[in-house]
Amino acid sequence: MTDELLVVRAQLxxxxxxxxxxxxxxxxxxxxVRRMLDAERADDVSQExxxxxxxxxxxxxxxxxxxxxxxxxxxxxVTDRLRSQYAREELAAPAVAAEDPVEAMVDAIADRAExxxxxxxxxxxxxxxxxxxxxxxLSVEDCAQICRIPAGTVKSRLNRARRLLREHLEEKGSxx
Numbered sequence: 001m002t003d004e005l006l007v008v009r010a011q012l013x014x015x016x017x018x019x020x021x022x023x024x025x026x027x028x029x030x031x032x033v034r035r036m037l038d039a040e041r042a043d044d045v046s047q048e049x050x051x052x053x054x055x056x057x058x059x060x061x062x063x064x065x066x067x068x069x070x071x072x073x074x075x076x077x078v079t080d081r082l083r084s085q086y087a088r089e090e091l092a093a094p095a096v097a098a099e100d101p102v103e104a105m106v107d108a109i110a111d112r113a114e115x116x117x118x119x120x121x122x123x124x125x126x127x128x129x130x131x132x133x134x135x136x137x138l139s140v141e142d143c144a145q146i147c148r149i150p151a152g153t154v155k156s157r158l159n160r161a162r163r164l165l166r167e168h169l170e171e172k173g174s175x176x
Contacts, residue, residue, distance in 0.1 A: 007063035018057070021066075022050060028136060029074050035119070035131045036078045045081050049074045068142045071132065075146050082124065118168045126161035133158055 001020070009017035029049055034042040052073045060069055119127055132143045133154070140158075144151045 003066045004063045007057065007060060007066050011058055011060070011063070018054070022053075025067075025070060026050075029070065032071065032074055032131060032136050033078055035135060036124075036128065037081060041081060045074075045077050048077045052077065065145075067138070068145045071136065071138065071142070072146045075128070078128075114169070114172065118165055118172070121168060122161060122164055126157055126164055129154060129157040130161045130165070 003021065003024070006017045006021045006024075010021060026046075030042060030046045033045045033049065037045060049070075053070060056073070060066070062069075119130065122130070128147065129143060132138045132146060133140070138146070140151050140154045143154045147154065149157075
């Protein structure tokens with residue numbers, strides 16, 4: 001069953017259809033939020049996202065555009081959380097990423113940790129575009145709709161984000 005059909009059925013009050021949508025998209029939404037925030041806040045923000053989805057689903061005019069609509073809500077929730085965090089920490093020193101205490105990790109895990117660390121050090125706008133495009137596998141057009149920017153801006157942010165990530169990894173002497 002397609003997302004579009006599930007959305008329509010959920011809009012008509014079918015709880016099983018809503019449960020199926022949540023089941024399909026729970027992990028991708030949590031993954032996106034987790035890549036933008038730390039694990040502790042990801043759970044809370046993911047719950048906020050689903051609450052907003054349930055409240056807003058009756059007003060969704062284009063059921064076929066469920067995924068971009070969902071990630072727009074997720075993006076807004078992440079942005080709100082980051083904005084409130086930055087407001088509280090405005091004068092505080094920037095947080096330093098904790099180092100992995102386990103030095104005997106296999107190379108693949110070390111490379112992944114290095115990549116995740118490098119990703120977390122990118123500016124939020126560039127990190128967001130990389131996560132949406134590469135990790136959530138959304139199109140340039142969907143990323144543009146979610147971020148409310150032109151497709152050309154998505155492409156330029158992708159280019160800049162890849163360059164920044166490459167430079168950061170090369171600076172750290174990464175094998176990735």
